[in-house]
Amino acid sequence: xxxxxxxxxxxxxxxxxxxxxxxxxxxxxxxxxxxxxxxxxxxxxxxxxxxxxxxxxxxxxxxxxxxxxxxxxxxxxxxxxxxxxxxxxxxxxxxxxxxxxxxxxxxxxxxxxxxxxxxxxxxxxxxxxxxxxxxxxxxxxxxxxxxxxxxxxx
Numbered sequence: 583x584x585x586x587x588x589x590x591x592x593x594x595x596x597x598x599x600x601x602x603x604x605x606x607x608x609x610x611x612x613x614x615x616x617x618x619x620x621x622x623x624x625x626x627x628x629x630x631x632x633x634x635x636x637x638x639x640x641x642x643x644x645x646x647x648x649x650x651x652x653x654x655x656x657x658x659x660x661x662x663x664x665x666x667x668x669x670x671x672x673x674x675x676x677x678x679x680x681x682x683x684x685x686x687x688x689x690x691x692x693x694x695x696x697x698x699x700x701x702x703x704x705x706x707x708x709x710x711x712x713x714x715x716x717x718x719x720x721x722x723x724x725x726x727x728x729x730x731x732x733x734x735x736x
Contacts, residue, residue, distance in 0.1 A: 585647045592643035592650075599666050600635055603673035610677035622731035624724075638718045645699075645714040652707050661695065668692035682732045689729050693722040 610616050611628065649658065668691055676685035700715045 588647035596639040641714040
């Protein structure tokens, strides 16, 4: 029962973070700055971002509900809080402030934090559940390459 409550809590926090990040974006996707960027040829259509983040946050919330059942400590909460802040702040840095260089550093750090979850908290009790993080890790690698392309080609 505790896992269900935690799953719902993490869904609320994670999707709330996505909503806040989206709010920081505003109408930047249709704005002149983003439209005029030289973007990577492998940039997916807009709908892919929403579908992907939905899957990622469901998987991440499920993983976190088990992690926090097994290892609920201030340290784990801190690592999770860092991940949430990095995830939200990327939208702010990239779209709102139009600082792709800082956003690039931000997304690299976020990728490292999620990989840290995968490696550090993937012990015996979470050995299979850690694979719920793979969609997040894969997407962050793609998103990092998209951000890097903007940094190095504009």
